[in-house]
Amino acid sequence: MTAEPTLAGCAATFVPADPPRDSRLVFWSDSPDGRQPPSADSRTRIFTGREVNSVPTQNVSLADALPMLLSPAPGDTAHRSVAFWAAAARTAVGYLEAGKVLPSVTPRGRDVWRLGALDDEDTSHLRLLAAALPPEARAIPLGDRRAEGVRLPAAVDVLRDFLTAVVDTVPRLGSPADAGPYLAWDAEPSPELQTWADALAPAAIALSLRIDPVDPGAIDLSDSEFDATVQVHGVARPGVVCDAVDLWRHPALAESAFAADPRIEVLGALRRAAQDWAPLEDLLRAEAPHRIRLEDDDLSSLAGDAGRRLRERGVQIHWPRALVAQTSTRIILGDPGSREGAAAFGGDRAFDFDWRVAVGEDVLTRKEMEELASAKRAVVKLRNRYVVADAETIRKTLLRRT
Secondary structure (H helix, E strand, O other): OOHHHHHHOEEEEEOOOOOOHHHHHEEOOOOOOOOOOOOOOOOEEOOOOOOOEEHHHHHHHHEHHHHHOOOOOOOOOOOOOHHHHHHHHHHHHHHHHHOOOEEEEEOOOOEEEEEOOOHHHHHHHHHHHHHHHHHHOOOOEHHHHHHHHHHOOHHHHHHHHHHHHHHHHHHHOOOOOOOOOOOOOOOOOOOHHHHHHHHOOOOOEEEEEEEEEEEOOOHHHHHHOOEEEEEEEEEEOOOOOHHHHHHOOOOOHHHHOOOOOOOOHHHHHHHHHHHHHHHHHHHEEEEEEEEEEEEHHHHHHHHHHHHHHHHHOEEEEEOOOOOOOOEEEEEEEEOOOOOOOOOOOOOOOOOOEEEEEEEOOOOHHHHHHHHHHHOOOOEEEOOOEEEEOOOOHHHHHHHHHH
């Protein structure tokens, strides 16, 4: 049901939802003499400027509110928050018309439209809009009502959530229930959508993993614990790099640095990387992707096959300078000092060869390989430096040699 035109005189606070098309506006009166919502259906905790009060509110779905926002009734005086949402809605429709949207999939498998790549002019316009967002537009506090102080959502987050909700709503208006994904309101989740949506999305960011000892001052790395921290790099802006968690801690700065909010892309890239290395799945369930504590098996896998798979996907691994962690298999030709399993090409055995493991550029002896394969910890001191080797690769190579 389309929102009543009289609601334009009330304050309007945006309430996001998952999926975005289920978002709504909450209308309320911001003063005793102000216009009251004509059909109040609930009470909502609202920050009225000095304190949080429970006030009568009227909930209107974004789909029902859009006609009022995009075609205001002539002669009506709109509340400043409604005027702001009207301007933001027109901006979102402009992005739709310009094709600056992309299909995406939520963590729950729901099909959604989201903002795509925006140019510098778009980004500048969004910064100005966020700066103009009135307090009534984000007046529902965050967190525990018993906590001291009042925390409101960041203006840039509220604006981007609203724009996403509009671009996810408008393409579905008037579509039949069986129209299918990206047109129907409640299309059935489909796992195939994720692959299709990922293929359409241009790469705006790249991920890397930074491996650090938990104790930065540790001297003996063989007795240390390690963390893996997710970092985000700009593709179009190669000099821009930050820890992923900072995108959630400082969204306004992140949007300025990357020219657009990259958090959806970060979660998508992290989800794909988790297909190659399962421990990353824990970060997808966290409030914000940050770091994970590494077990010895994790370190070994990152030094071996899992690390190679991640690098092939574009996820680089940055190890501490004091740690050598590149394990590879080498064939050593004509090695007279090691005849186990040697094969000869020609009667004089001039072309004997031997399978060896190299850590970095150093080819290990059989004794060193056995030492690493039997080590109780992933990090071992070898040849006066610390190495982390893929024990599984070493064991396979030792079996091959015998």
